[in-house]
Amino acid sequence: MDNKMPNQVGWGERVAYAMSDFGCNTIFQIVGTYFLVFCTDTLGVAAAAVTGLFAITAIIDSIDGVIWGQFIDRTHTKWGKSRPYWLWFAIPFAIFCVMAFTAPPLSETGKVVWIYIAYIGAKVLYSGINIPVTSILPALTSNPQERVTLSTVRQFFGNMGAAIFLPLTLPAVGLIAGIFDKGAKDPSTSATGWFIWAVILGVITAACLLVAFAGTRERVVTKDSNRAVPMRESVKALKGNYPWAIIIFINFIYWGGFAVRSSSLPYYFKYVLHNEALGSLVLAGTVITLASTAMVPFVARRLGKRNTMLLGMVGTALSQLVLYLADIMNGNVAIILTGIVLYFISYGLTGALIAVMLSDAVDFGEWKNGVRAEGFVTSFSSFSAKLGMGIGGMVLAAVLAAGGYAASSDGTQTASALNAIRMGFIWIPFIGYAASAVALLFNNIDKLEPKMVADLTAKHEREAAEVSDAEA
Known part of the structure; x- marks a missing residue:
């Protein structure tokens, strides 16, 4: 495919698009x-109470993503279908x-109600701004290599x-x-410290999302771009769309393991x-991930998108086994750092390509079924990612509760609580990463891509000519 296609995206727009993920990760990774x-440890809420929150959030996540997708497919503004959501929801998020x-x-009880409202609101609005981050990619360019570059730059900034x-x-x-809470016995649990830090991150997040809105343009226009695609028609895009089914399953199991690992790391x-x-x-x-992410376009050209992503998934699974080796060697620091380096290198090869694979699934749905529904697909x-992370958080909270975990000011825990923490940090993520790698073996989208892109390019040119003739 010629990389000099008319819809090639310049570096200014690449960076603006990447700011969407930089903004999201600035605060949501902290969450x-x-x-x-x-x-x-700060609010003093029992782990069992948070388990219920994660369970409810998992249910909401199973609904709100599809609803947001329908909103996007029914959105028709001068800014496009996906971009407006960054403008509308940056500050509320x-x-x-x-x-x-x-x-x-x-x-x-009041604290429990508060965290329920805050966490559920943050998760719902995260969908409202993060789904457009993915759905806009096939509208930014139809060039497969440019999509890899865009996604890589986005992931790099994220x-x-x-x-x-x-x-x-x-x-x-x-x-x-x-500075502001000198009476705190443990500064890491200071309510004042957490609040001010969150405000700082919130301002950065909102600013980045507004930059993403201002600096991008939806340029791939099809017959579906300027109309509201009804639900019954959007569903047709999924018929026989096995690349979509595979990547959705991977999203669920991989990010579920990621969430458990991230949340258990401080413990x-x-x-x-x-x-x-x-x-x-x-x-x-995490800075190591920047280097491996930057290499994705070059590695993908040689190995293909699927094999590059597979290499990353196998690496993340192996990194968990290295951490287990360190654990049975009484927390050997050198081995821990080896496992962490392997993890971040491998994670960088994986994250950038998930959005690209989803864009391929959008194209596959249009190619096979004649329906292009970026938002819905x-x-x-x-x-799936939020459901996986929600269930992952619920599983971790349940595991900690079952192990008898309770916040401790002296840094001690019972043997059962320590084993629960180990389960969360090492073994549950390993299962998620390994299962993702197995599922990815069944995706052969790279082999179909040349014909699919050629057919869709011809189709879009015909549609553009029909629109021009109608306007004339």
Whole structure:
């Protein structure tokens, strides 16, 4: 495919598009990693109560993604179908994320109600801005290689957001607590520290999403671009669309394992290794992902998209086994760091290609069934990922509760609680990553792509000519 197609996207727009993921990850990675520990160790809410929250959120996530997808397919504005959602929901999303790290002076029941409202609101609005991040990709360009580049730049910036702010979080909370909450016994649990840090991240998030809105353009126009695609027609895009089914399953199981690993990481380094500083260093290792993400376009050209993604998934699974080896060797730091480096390298090869595979599924649905429904097809990505992360969070909270975990100021836990933390940090993620790799073996979209793209390009040119003739 000629990379000099008329809809080639310039670097300014590539960066603007990438700011959408940078903005999302700036605060939502913090929610995914620290929300549970904030609830248990700062608010004093029992882990069992948070289990119910994750269960309810998983149910909501099974509905709201598809609803957002329908909204996108029915949206027709001068800005396009997907872009407006960044403008409309950037600030509300940031507000709910800040609420998730706010400790209001309420009773225990009141605190539970508060975190339910905050977390559910943040998750629902996350779908409202993140589904467009994926659904807009096939509208930005029809060039397959350019899609890989766009997704890679987006993932690079998204990982950079995590690389910058995840390792900064605990030190920043402690620093802020030292200035504004000097009476806090444990700065890492300071309600004031968490709130101010969340406000800072919320402002950055909203600003990035508004930059993404202002700097992108939906340029791939088809007969479905300027009309509201009804639900009954959108469903036809999924008929026989096995590349879509595979990537949706992967989204569920892979991100479920990711969520469990992220949420259990603070517990693992605090209570199993008694080394929170090492935990912050490990989170700083996210920067390694930037290098492997940057290599995705080059590796994908040689190995293909599927095999590149498969290499990353196998690597993440193996990294968990390395962490287990470190664990049975009394937390050997060198082996832990080896496992972490392998994890971040492998994760970088995987994350950038999921959105590309979903764009391929949009094309496949149009190619096979004649219906292009970007919002509906890609909405299941958010649905499956959020469902997986919601269930993952619920599973972790349940495992911790079953192990008898309770917040401890002296850093000690019972043997059963420590085993529960190990289960969350090592074994549940391993199962998710390994199952994802097996599922990906059945996706052969790379072999179909040349003919599919050629057929769709000819189809779109015919449709554009018909529109021009009608306007003339």
